[in-house]
Amino acid sequence: MGERIYRVLAVLSALGVGALAVTPLSAGVLNIGQRGTGFGHAQPSPAPNGGFPENTIPAFEWAFQHGADMIEIDIRLTADDQVVVFHDHTMERTSDAGPVAVRGLTLEQIKTVDVGSFHDPVFAGLQVPTLGEAAAVAQQFNRRLWLDIKWPDMGAETALALANAGMSQDQVIFNVLTDQSRDSIRQDFPDAPIYWKWDHREERDGVSPPANPDPSFFDTYVNRGYAGVELWGLSGVTKEFVDVAASRGLNVVVWGTHFASNMAPMIDAGVFGVVTYDVSELTGLNLLAGDLNSDGFVGLEDLNLILGNWNQAVPAGNRLLGDPSGDGFVGLEDLNQVLGVWNVGTPPPPVSTLLAQVASIPEPASLTWLLTGAIGCLTGRTKRRSCNRFPR
Numbered sequence: 001m002g003e004r005i006y007r008v009l010a011v012l013s014a015l016g017v018g019a020l021a022v023t024p025l026s027a028g029v030l031n032i033g034q035r036g037t038g039f040g041h042a043q044p045s046p047a048p049n050g051g052f053p054e055n056t057i058p059a060f061e062w063a064f065q066h067g068a069d070m071i072e073i074d075i076r077l078t079a080d081d082q083v084v085v086f087h088d089h090t091m092e093r094t095s096d097a098g099p100v101a102v103r104g105l106t107l108e109q110i111k112t113v114d115v116g117s118f119h120d121p122v123f124a125g126l127q128v129p130t131l132g133e134a135a136a137v138a139q140q141f142n143r144r145l146w147l148d149i150k151w152p153d154m155g156a157e158t159a160l161a162l163a164n165a166g167m168s169q170d171q172v173i174f175n176v177l178t179d180q181s182r183d184s185i186r187q188d189f190p191d192a193p194i195y196w197k198w199d200h201r202e203e204r205d206g207v208s209p210p211a212n213p214d215p216s217f218f219d220t221y222v223n224r225g226y227a228g229v230e231l232w233g234l235s236g237v238t239k240e241f242v243d244v245a246a247s248r249g250l251n252v253v254v255w256g257t258h259f260a261s262n263m264a265p266m267i268d269a270g271v272f273g274v275v276t277y278d279v280s281e282l283t284g285l286n287l288l289a290g291d292l293n294s295d296g297f298v299g300l301e302d303l304n305l306i307l308g309n310w311n312q313a314v315p316a317g318n319r320l321l322g323d324p325s326g327d328g329f330v331g332l333e334d335l336n337q338v339l340g341v342w343n344v345g346t347p348p349p350p351v352s353t354l355l356a357q358v359a360s361i362p363e364p365a366s367l368t369w370l371l372t373g374a375i376g377c378l379t380g381r382t383k384r385r386s387c388n389r390f391p392r
Contacts, residue, residue: 029266030273031282032146033063033071034255035087036134038119038277047120054094055085056115056126060134064141067283070173071138072146072255072275075131077154082107083131083161086115087150094118095128103151131158135165144171146275148197152180159188175230182225193227195253212240218248226250228272233257239269246270260285290338292319302338306330 038052038059045052045062052059055073063071074087084102091097097105097113105113107130116123131147138145145167147158162172174194176182182194210217221229229245231237233254242252251272257263258276263285266274276282290298292305306322309330314321316328325333 029271029282029286030253031067031069031279031286032253032273032275033059033068033279034258034275034277036060036071036073036085037063037066037068037279046122048122051119053116053119053123053126055087055129056123057129057133057137058123058126060129060137061141063279064137064143066280067286068143068279070144070146070273071134072148072175073131073134074148074150075154075158076102076150077157078102078107078110079104080106081157083154083157084110085129085131085134089150131161132165135162135167138171139165139167144173146173146175148175149177149181149185152178153184154181155184155186155188158185173227179224186225194225195228195230195251196221196224196226198229198231210241212238213244215244215248218245218250221250222248228253230255230275233262233266233271233274237266237269237271242270289324292322292324292338298338303335306334306338 035054036052036056036059038054038056045058052062060071060073073085075083076086076089078084084107086094086102088094088102090099090101091113092099095113095115095118102110110128113128114125115128116126135145149158162168169189169192172189172192174182174185174189174192175197176185176194177197182196185192185194218229228251230253233256237252237254245252252270253273253275254266254271255275257266257274258278258281260281263274263276263282267285267289274282290302292302295301305320309322312330313328314323314330317323322330322334324337327333
């Protein structure tokens with residue numbers, strides 16, 4: 001047994017940041033930077049008061065540098081049907097353009113607009129990015145995009161922009177406010193996940209998300225082809241709400257949770273993702289989920305605590321005995337929390353080498369299967385839906 005654990009640890013120690021970068025994973029929840037994490041002033045920046053202009057390239061880069069798995073960006077069409085990243089219908093709030101509609105300007109005209117000075121003069125001259133430019137930043141960091149659709153019929157234009165940028169369907173998730181937007185996206189993205197977004201300021205569909213829903217409440221969204229729902233995190237999302245949604249095959253993502261005091265209850269409730277402008281705060285919470293020995297690093301020592309008591313009952317919540325999930329049993333959920341934030345900074349060997357080494361591990365076969373599946377999900381070789389058992 002000791003030899004087998006040593007070989008398992010040797011294989012997993014090679015799963016460094018390079019492997020995680022292909023399909024970014026978070027222990028606990030997906031870390032999604034709101035408006036490219038250019039919203040508010042929580043993060044240090046060249047600006048005296050901190051922060052970055054929303055939906056701009058510097059904001060995207062900061063988010064990925066500080067642990068974002070994805071960035072949530074708002075996309076619209078210009079007058080000449082180009083896809084740009086901009087939140088509002090009109091431009092006066094975050095630019096020097098005045099109350100003119102994004103749809104009323106060509107891309108050439110929009111590129112003359114200053115979207116940096118509204119936040120701080122140090123950002124003067126920043127341009128509205130195109131979707132292709134945002135995709136290029138995501139690809140630079142091997143990350144993905146969460147696209148908030150702000151125009152009802154823009155599937156074909158979005159598909160063209162992403163194709164020109166070399167971004168595939170499995171690198172994007174869509175968020176829509178209407179079924180019309182869903183239908184437009186689905187025509188060109190048959191396999192991409194699409195989420196329905198509730199707005200806390202109005203009751204879409206004539207209903208509010210109930211804290212204790214009947215399972216049938218979610219069936220309408222399943223039947224309409226949604227992969228999940230996104231709603232305001234301060235609207236009272238409960239573990240029961242998340243569990244019932246999961247029982248109907250829906251993920252729950254929350255937004256508007258920008259501080260640890262807001263994020264921690266959402267993590268405890270089991271949400272799939274958190275859309276936040278302080279991704280570094282969420283990165284810290286996610287790291288804690290896998291740092292069993294509290295030394296500030298997730299690595300072999302943490303994994304050894306789990307494998308040492310694998311498939312054993314232990315006192316519930318005893319992290320030093322390998323039970324960070326708190327269910328009193330050391331198993332897959334505990335392993336997920338460690339693998340999700342594994343050994344940042346260690347380049348991995350080729351995936352084929354990892355899989356060959358895992359295949360050579362002696363029994364138990366269940367552990368070999370588990371590690372093979374983990375490597376497949378972490379490196380993107382396994383399709384998304386079959387990776388639900390692993391953190392993302």
